[in-house]
Amino acid sequence: MVKVSMKYKVTINIVAWMIGILLLIPLFGLVMASIRPFSEVVSGWWILKNAHFTLENYIDVLDRGFARNILNSIIIAGFATILPLLVSGMAAYGFTSFSFPVKTMLFLTLVAIQVVPQQAVIIPLLKLFRDLGLYNHMYGIILVHSAFALPWTIFFLRNFFMSIPKDYEEAAKIDGLGSVGIYFRIILPIALPAIISVAVVQFIFAWQDLFFAITLLRPENWPASAGITKFVSRYNPNWGQLTAAGVLTILVPLLVYVALQKYYMKGVSGGIKG
Amino acid sequence: MFSKFSSFYEKARNKEIVAGLSLISVAVILNLIFGYFAMIFAFYLSFFKWDYIGQMQFVGLKNFEIVIRDLIRGFHGAPYLLSPFYTGLKNILIYTAIVVPIQTFLAIVLAAFANQKIRGQQFFKVSYFLPATTSSVIVALIFIWLFMKNGFINYALAHIIPGFQPIDWINDRNYLLLAIAMVAIWGTSGHFMVSFLAAMQAIPREIYEAAMLDGAGPIRRFFFITIPMLRPMIVYVVVMGLIGALQMFDLAWVMAGANGGPGGAGYTVALDIYNEAFTRIRPGVAAAKSWFLFAIIFTTTYLFQKKYGRAMR
Known part of the structure; x- marks a missing residue:
């Protein structure tokens, strides 16, 4: 083992901490602005002289119905994570453990759709949704998110599944386990970190979406990412309420990430080796 | 038998x-x-005139002609209201050229730090990724405030650079796009950091140890071992970055507004398609424009992958 010089260690530490703090400053500002009265932060939240703290902004935001937006977000992002994972887990298993005609072509067809911009498909989807009565319904937008998640989730999960040694499957087959059993008892438990990391990323993607939300839903059904715009007014924004709504909107994906972070890192690294 | x-x-x-x-x-x-x-259906639609309610009316290549005329006018220096598509295209190409290289490089640097065995590693993994969990609408809103004339960025710059004149980032057509690009970099680097971090953890320790024995310093090890070993991941991240940057919508929508801010400085192709479809009610033109956008995304990602190796396999 080579000894690392003290100077190098200190420099690395300082720079790493500085970058971390630099990246956090904007979020720190967001929190500060949300818990202090507007008159105090108007000239800058970084001035800490005579700081007062209040939760008034949060109460006001919830009074204006923002809880509903958060709930919409949880429903949409939640189902838009579970549904594509069920579908793409199955598909990835199909692509790794079974052989059938035109397999490679089907796989490429599925993954290729990734380059299609959202703007290109929005009008057809809107027409389809109007005709089917899915417009302004949450399950409509959940379906769209799920469909757009499939290419990369299948790609990612297939990579991970392929890294699982074939021997496991063979051994299970000898023990009399069928395809269903192999999937649920062998593949899924091993691939759990990968599935969790896909889930985290997809949840954050769906949570952040603005474009599909404002085009496929009416304002009363908007998720938080779109609903927050009701606190925006270009000339006289209410910064207190805006920032409080911002903190509330960040909270859920942040908690999801922090809670699952350990598995998340593990899952991502496994997927690349495959 | x-x-x-x-x-x-x-x-x-x-x-x-x-x-x-x-x-x-x-x-x-x-x-x-x-x-x-x-x-x-979008392809079909691009040959029709339609108002969402009445009958679709076949107009041949007229929608494409509108887009090409817009491009030609813009090329000859027409103002942005006469050539919205050209303006959006120009902006998005500049934006992509700024954002993709910097966010990729920054993501690698962040990953390199998070990969060090140092105190508070957990803190870095969370704090470096935190911006990526933040909705871009909120990111944009936070930064509007930071970028305001009496905002934090001017405040900080005035302390660092003596004699610095505050810039009105959001309302100045020369700086708006740059401000949006900085926000995008802040918001997405963390996301790609995780991909690089994972790839770095897969690099065998022995390579680094051998290099250290040969007397290679940390900077040299970073450029001559880490970067080359990360190559497949870099290609993947650049391709994903290109796809994302070229269809950027939400940051511009919040920071510049649907009309692209002063002089259309923050106007993007995605905003233009949105406006065609929902403000000017010309879905046929919107479809034609989205085909142009698709062609641009497809060719850039295809060319990049062809040149630097296949990531999508």
Whole structure:
């Protein structure tokens, strides 16, 4: 083992901490602005002289119905994570453990759709949704998110599944386990970190979406990412309420990430080796 | 005997085909409806004039002509209101050229730090990724405030650079796009950091140890071992970055507004398609424009992958 010089260690530490703090400053500002009265932060939240703290902004935001937006977000992002994972887990298993005609072509067809911009498909989807009565319904937008998640989730999960040694499957087959059993008892438990990391990323993607939300839903059904715009007014924004709504909107994906972070890192690294 | 065996084999083989196809069927159907059907319909639509309610009216290549005339006018220096598509295209190309290289490089640097065995590693993994969990609408809003004339960025710059004149970032057409680009970099680097971090953890320790024995310093190790070993991941991240940056919508929508801010400085192709479809009610033109956008995304990602190796395999 080579000894690392003290100077190098200190420099690395300082720079790493500085970058971390630099990246956090904007979020720190967001929190500060949300818990202090507007008159105090108007000239800058970084001035800490005579700081007062209040939760008034949060109460006001919830009074204006923002809880509903958060709930919409949880429903949409939640189902838009579970549904594509069920579908793409199955598909990835199909692509790794079974052989059938035109397999490679089907796989490429599925993954290729990734380059299609959202703007290109929005009008057809809107027409389809109007005709089917899915417009302004949450399950409509959940379906769209799920469909757009499939290419990369299948790609990612297939990579991970392929890294699982074939021997496991063979051994299970000898023990009399069928395809269903192999999937649920062998593949899924091993691939759990990968599935969790896909889930985290997809949840954050769906949570952040603005474009599909404002085009496929009416304002009363908007998720938080779109609903927050009701606190925006270009000339006289209410910064207190805006920032409080911002903190509330960040909270859920942040908690999801922090809670699952350990598995998340593990899952991502496994997927690349495959 | 042999025929019996072969029929058994046939049966098993057919069963496997049926099982395999049914496993992927749901994904394929969803993909066909929301991807391919939508694309074909968008293509069909680009030859029609329509107002969402009445009959569709065939107009031939007229919608494409509108886009090309817009491009030609813009090329000859027409103001942005006369050539919105050209303005959006120009902006998005500049934006992509700024954002993709910097965010990729920054993501690698962040990953390199998070990969060090140092105190508070957990803190870095969370704090470096935190911006990526933040909705871009909120990111944009935070930064509007930071970028205001009496905002934090001017405040900080005035302390660092003596004699610095505050810039009105958001309302100045020269700086708006740059401000949006900085926000995008802040918001996405953390996301790609995780990909690089994972790839770095897969690099064998021995390579670094051998290099250290040969006397290579940390900077040299970073450029001569880490970067080359990360190459497949870099290609992947750049391709994903290109796809994302070229269809950027939400940051511009919040920071510049649907009309692209002063002088259309923050106008993007995605905003223009949105406006065609929902403000000017010309879905046919919007479809034609989205085909241009698709062509641009497709060619740039294709060329990049062809030149620097295949990431999508």
